[in-house]
Amino acid sequence: MSKYDLVKQLDNGTGSRTITVVPRATYTAPSHHCSHGPRKSVILIMGATGVGKSSLVGAISGQPVAVGHTLSSCTSECQAWEYSAGPNHIVQVVDTPGFNDTKRSDIDILSSISSWLSLNDVSISGVVYMHRITDKRFTGASRMNLNILLGICGEHFLPHVVLCSTMWNSIPNEQVANEAAAREHELVSSAEFWGPVIGKGAKYMRYMGEEESGRAIIKSILEHSATHAMALQLELRNPSCTVEDTEAGRLITAEIRRKEEKLRQERLEQEEEERELREELALEQEAARREEQRQRVREAAAARRIEGRNTRDTRETRDNRSGGPDPMAVMGAEVSWRLGPLTGKMNFPSFRRR
Ligand SMILES: Nc1nc2c(ncn2[C@@H]2O[C@H](COP(=O)(O)OP(=O)(O)OP(=O)(O)O)[C@@H](O)[C@H]2O)c(=O)[nH]1
Numbered sequence: 001m002s003k004y005d006l007v008k009q010l011d012n013g014t015g016s017r018t019i020t021v022v023p024r025a026t027y028t029a030p031s032h033h034c035s036h037g038p039r040k041s042v043i044l045i046m047g048a049t050g051v052g053k054s055s056l057v058g059a060i061s062g063q064p065v066a067v068g069h070t071l072s073s074c075t076s077e078c079q080a081w082e083y084s085a086g087p088n089h090i091v092q093v094v095d096t097p098g099f100n101d102t103k104r105s106d107i108d109i110l111s112s113i114s115s116w117l118s119l120n121d122v123s124i125s126g127v128v129y130m131h132r133i134t135d136k137r138f139t140g141a142s143r144m145n146l147n148i149l150l151g152i153c154g155e156h157f158l159p160h161v162v163l164c165s166t167m168w169n170s171i172p173n174e175q176v177a178n179e180a181a182a183r184e185h186e187l188v189s190s191a192e193f194w195g196p197v198i199g200k201g202a203k204y205m206r207y208m209g210e211e212e213s214g215r216a217i218i219k220s221i222l223e224h225s226a227t228h229a230m231a232l233q234l235e236l237r238n239p240s241c242t243v244e245d246t247e248a249g250r251l252i253t254a255e256i257r258r259k260e261e262k263l264r265q266e267r268l269e270q271e272e273e274e275r276e277l278r279e280e281l282a283l284e285q286e287a288a289r290r291e292e293q294r295q296r297v298r299e300a301a302a303a304r305r306i307e308g309r310n311t312r313d314t315r316e317t318r319d320n321r322s323g324g325p326d327p328m329a330v331m332g333a334e335v336s337w338r339l340g341p342l343t344g345k346m347n348f349p350s351f352r353r354r
């Protein structure tokens with residue numbers, strides 16, 4: 001492990017970021033070994049909303065911690081609960097609001113955790129990160145939460161992290177238990193899930209929903225308490241570093257931007273689709289208008305043909321009634337037809353019957 005830390009500093013005026021290398025000892029969190037009074041170890045309990053953080057804190061500490069039984073997120077702020085782990089040792093378990101909260105954003109949750117860490121400025125012995133073994137999929141949100149955890153802790157802190165699966169006591173039968181065990185195996189061994197984190201020193205344990213397994217998790221952390229601060233604590237000691245500037249904060253804001261970009265792309269695609277549909281509709285309307293025009297022309301021509309036929313019929317009827325066409329008119333028509341080109345120049349007598 002490096003003996004140095006990289007301290008990132010953001011200049012709000014110019015927006016430029018400076019990175020300074022400082023000896024790690026400078027940033028070691030204050031110790032809670034008091035010369036007079038009991039030793040205090042502080043452990044953070046983290047994870048998504050509803051995974052059972054408050055239940056675990058209540059079971060370990062024996063305190064009346066509020067547990068949420070509704071669809072809404074329950075814990076809204078960090079709260080530390082204490083219990084005695086020996087004659088001269090107090091353990092403080094800190095219940096945190098869960099990520100993927102039903103009402104608050106992840107950056108809000110990270111701010112709550114950051115504020116608590118800044119206000120209390122305590123040395124954190126370790127972190128318990130909880131995940132429901134009953135979840136059938138390792139979703140995008142599960143991955144994001146794990147990444148946030150990595151951002152908060154930093155790689156150097158992973159040997160003080162316990163990845164913990166919960167809800168084992170809600171499994172109803174052997175078949176479901178076998179499925180859960182298969183998921184557990186995949187979770188801890190796959191490079192896609194917890195494998196790399198465990199590879200870098202994090203432990204894995206089951207929480208069975210009661211005090212004994214809860215205390216065993218805490219004991220495993222206390223056997224190897226952290227002596228260095230978490231990455232988030234180190235970052236927050238820089239006065240110009242905001243929550244958004246921290247590694248975890250940047251992960252969250254990058255995710256928000258990614259989601260916004262996805263939404264923007266979807267909106268653009270939808271607009272393009274609508275534009276194409278509108279153009280298609282306009283083309284169809286134009287084709288229908290032209291067809292209507294052609295139809296009107298056909299109808300007018302048909303009407304003229306019928307009118308012409310009617311006129312001929314009337315004339316023939318009249319001729320038939322009067323004993324046939326007027327021979328003089330027939331002769332006149334014959335002459336006009338044969339001498340057509342000359343009729344304009346020559347003055348023929350009119351054959352029209354007066
Ligand atoms: N069967 C079973 N139910 C559990 C266990 N842990 C928690 N629950 C139930 O899960 C629900 C949520 O538990 P909480 O302890 O409030 O979860 P949380 O992680 O603190 O939730 P937020 O405060 O919203 O972040 C409650 O109904 C609990 O009774 C467990 O190990 N087994």
Ligand SMILES: [Mg+2]
Binds near residue numbers: 054066067074075095
């Ligand atoms: Mg809670």
